[in-house]
Amino acid sequence: MQRLLTSARQFLPAAQRAGGLADLQRVGGYTAARLFSTDADSHDDFKPQVKAAPAGDVEATIEKDIASHDVFIYMKGVPQAPMCGFSNMACAILNLYGVEYGSRNVLADPEVREGIKRYTAWPTIPQVFIKGEFVGGSDILHEMHQKGELKKALEGCKPADD
Known part of the structure; x- marks a missing residue:
């Protein structure tokens, strides 16, 4: 020493x-x-990048996102390139039903990532909304799919533009 x-x-x-x-x-x-x-x-x-947005702005962004699509997912990555297995599974399930859905990459904006957790009181990502209502994460989406409940929940949603 x-x-x-x-x-x-x-x-x-x-x-x-x-x-x-x-x-x-x-x-x-x-x-x-x-x-x-x-x-x-x-x-x-x-150099350090700082994006400081007031909490009200984050909540307004979330509400605008949810209102803009029948189905919306907050996920890690984007639907074409999910950055975690749970986000990948949620997108795969939604793709199976052929519905159009919007998404937001929470890895690109840490404030939205934390804001969506506060908004829903749900601690994990992804988070899926159908017709403005919070459904849950990939595990809930998978369970709904297995029970046949997801098909009913997605009725009337805009089909994807394949």
């Missing part, structure tokens, strides 16, 4: 001369990477 501290101390003056550890490029044969992505010369893609 003592040896490690001695080694670290020998680099400290060089780091201070270089303007701090974030700017230290090469000291004593070791390469140090930039530690912070907020440097002025860092590309915007690597």
Whole structure:
């Protein structure tokens, strides 16, 4: 341990001369990477992105989403490329019935991801709405499908434009 501290101390003056550890490029044969992505010369893609929307805006977005389609799913990914098995299963079931449905990728907007959980008091994603009513997640959708209840719930919903 003592040896490690001695080694670290020998680099400290060089780091201070270089303007701090974030700017230290090469000291004593070791390469140090930039530690912070907020440097002025860092590309915007690597800087922290902050999207702060008031809770009312998230709820309004959710209500608009649900009203815009007979069937709507909040999922991880998009229907053409689900990012989790549960979202994939929910989309597969909906596709089986040939109904048009809207979707929102909750991975793209963390505020909607948390907002939909508060809105429904349901802790998991995906979340499916049929005719404005919250149905549940993929497990509930699967159970409804097996019991024949989903066919009845989807009656009158707009068919997909295949």
